[in-house]
Amino acid sequence: xxxxxxxxxxxxxxxxxxxxxxxxxxxxxxxxxxxxxxxxxxxxxxxxxxxxxxxxxxxxxxxxxxxxxxxxxxxxxxxxxxxxxxxxxxxxxxxxxxxxxxxxxxxxxxxxxxxxxxxxxxxxxxxxxxxxxxxxxxxxxxxxxxxxxxxxxxxxxxxxxxxxxxxxxxxxxxxxxxxxxxxxxxxxxxxxxxxxxxxxxxxxxxxxxxxxxxxxxxxxxxxxxxxxxxxxxxxxxxxxxxxxxxxxxxxxxxxxxxxxxxxxxxxxxxxxxxxxxxxxxxxxxxxxxxxxxxxxxxxxxxxxxxxxxxxxxxxxxxxxxx
Amino acid sequence: xxxxxxxxxxxxxxxxxxxxxxxxxxxxxxxxxxxxxxxxxxxxxxxxxxxxxxxxxxxxxxxxxxxxxxxxxxxxxxxxxxxxxxxxxxxxxxxx
Numbered sequence: 001x002x003x004x005x006x007x008x009x010x011x012x013x014x015x016x017x018x019x020x021x022x023x024x025x026x027x028x029x030x031x032x033x034x035x036x037x038x039x040x041x042x043x044x045x046x047x048x049x050x051x052x053x054x055x056x057x058x059x060x061x062x063x064x065x066x067x068x069x070x071x072x073x074x075x076x077x078x079x080x081x082x083x084x085x086x087x088x089x090x091x092x093x094x095x096x097x098x099x100x101x102x103x104x105x106x107x108x109x110x111x112x113x114x115x116x117x118x119x120x121x122x123x124x125x126x127x128x129x130x131x132x133x134x135x136x137x138x139x140x141x142x143x144x145x146x147x148x149x150x151x152x153x154x155x156x157x158x159x160x161x162x163x164x165x166x167x168x169x170x171x172x173x174x175x176x177x178x179x180x181x182x183x184x185x186x187x188x189x190x191x192x193x194x195x196x197x198x199x200x201x202x203x204x205x206x207x208x209x210x211x212x213x214x215x216x217x218x219x220x221x222x223x224x225x226x227x228x229x230x231x232x233x234x235x236x237x238x239x240x241x242x243x244x245x246x247x248x249x250x251x252x253x254x255x256x257x258x259x260x261x262x263x264x265x266x267x268x269x270x271x272x273x274x275x276x277x278x279x280x281x282x283x284x285x286x287x288x289x290x291x292x293x294x295x296x297x298x299x300x301x302x303x304x305x306x307x308x309x310x311x312x313x314x315x316x317x318x319x320x321x322x
Numbered sequence: 323x324x325x326x327x328x329x330x331x332x333x334x335x336x337x338x339x340x341x342x343x344x345x346x347x348x349x350x351x352x353x354x355x356x357x358x359x360x361x362x363x364x365x366x367x368x369x370x371x372x373x374x375x376x377x378x379x380x381x382x383x384x385x386x387x388x389x390x391x392x393x394x395x396x397x398x399x400x401x402x403x404x405x406x407x408x409x410x411x412x413x414x415x416x417x418x
Contacts, residue, residue, distance in 0.1 A: 001325070005328075005332075005369075008332060012335070012336065012339055015339070015343070016339065016343075019343050027348060027399075028345070028348070028351055031342065031348075031351045031352060031354075031355045031396075032342060032343075032351075034355045034358075034359070034392055035339065035342055035354075035355055035358050038358055038359055038362040038385075039362075041362065041366075041381070041385075042362050042365055042366065045366055045369065045378070045381060046369065048373070050375075050378050050380075050381060053366075053381055054380065054381050054384060057381055057384045057385055057388070058384055058388065061359065061384070061385055061388045061389050061391075061392060062388040062389075062391040062392055065391075065392035065395055065396075066391065066392065066395040069395050069396065069398075069399045070395075072399070073399060073402055073403070189397070192394055192397065195390065196390070196394065199387060199390060202387060203387050203388065206383060206384065206387055210380070210384075217377050217380055218377075218378065218380055218381065219380065223384075227384060227387075227388065230388050230391050233391060233395075234390075234391045234394065237391070237394050237395060237398050238394070
């Protein structure tokens with residue numbers, strides 16, 4: 001049944017991808033990208049990867065569409081079609097496809113318990129999580145504690161990406177021209193206004209739930225940061241850019257981006273100060289298991305703050321310019 | 323029962339996808355994307371019960387809450403485009 005669902009959704013995914021590549025209208029491409037993301041999340045979910053599916057849902061459903069549209073507002077909405085070099089590109093792609101298909105012959109069957117990925121460290125994680133950390137969601141245990149270094153690296157990747165976008169888009173501050181209707185956001189449209197204000201508190205509440213419930217169900221800092229950022233972007237769309245920037249000034253956003261990464265690092269350094277290793281949370285409390293749980297909560301908070309700040313400041317960097 | 327429900331939802335997803343791929347106007351596509359999001363939320367909730375893991379309903383909830391924001395962004399995009407001097411460009415009907 002999993003195979004059936006998977007094949008069906010993957011076929012739709014390929015169709016959508018081909019359509020995205022073929023359409024010259026970039027707005028259509030953005031709309032199809034939204035469908036691509038939805039299909040991808042459904043696929044992850046069918047394969048039982050709920051945490052990944054939630055990340056895709058949180059980022060793909062709201063934030064990417066908004067940022068793509070903001071980028072589109074700054075450029076043309078039609079792709080300039082180039083005719084040269086297409087055969088060469090087609091050749092490279094075809095060869096890559098053949099090599100990839102050849103490589104899948106060596107791949108173990110989906111769900112095979114003897115596959116190397118299930119034989120390596122995964123059994124150890126599954127065995128040790130209840131003993132060492134005692135939380136039901138093993139994914140959070142792996143991300144937050146066993147592979148804390150990797151997650152720290154990811155947080156710094158988010159930080160660097162945010163700095164990069166700020167450098168490119170914020171290089172020359174846009175002229176402060178007098179602005180007309182668009183400054184108002186969607187304030188004078190009654191239906192989005194009412195529905196959006198109704199939804200806003202629930203989105204924030206759900207984000208906080210995902211943030212602090214990540215040890216028990218699917219979720220964690222990355223997903224929660226994206227969901228809360230989506231809620232605040234909804235606020236910015238409804239009330240207009242200046243109202244949103246007044247609510248959370250750009251400097252606060254940048255402080256959030258850097259502060260989250262700093263919080264994560266400080267939790268790691270605290271481990272050293274208290275006599276353990278870097279990112280060893282066991283020493284944070286007299287009971288090592290409680291210490292692990294406190295450490296994971298704190299680093300997840302750091303991740304959430306960084307992701308939320310980064311997404312929001314990228315959104316504002318685009319929105320201020322148009 | 324859950325299986326037949328999920329298959330029915332998959333069929334409607336295909337129908338929405340066909341509308342999104344064929345257009346012809348951008349409004350068809352926007353509606354199709356919105357409907358596709360709703361269908362995904364439904365599919366996730368039905369499959370969560372099919373797998374016997376109702377706690378995965380969180381994901382469907384995330385979609386139900388967030389899907390609206392993308393459509394609002396589209397609205398705002400068109401509002402901005404029509405406010406620009408070269409208005410009408412965005413309303414360009416895409417036929418191909």
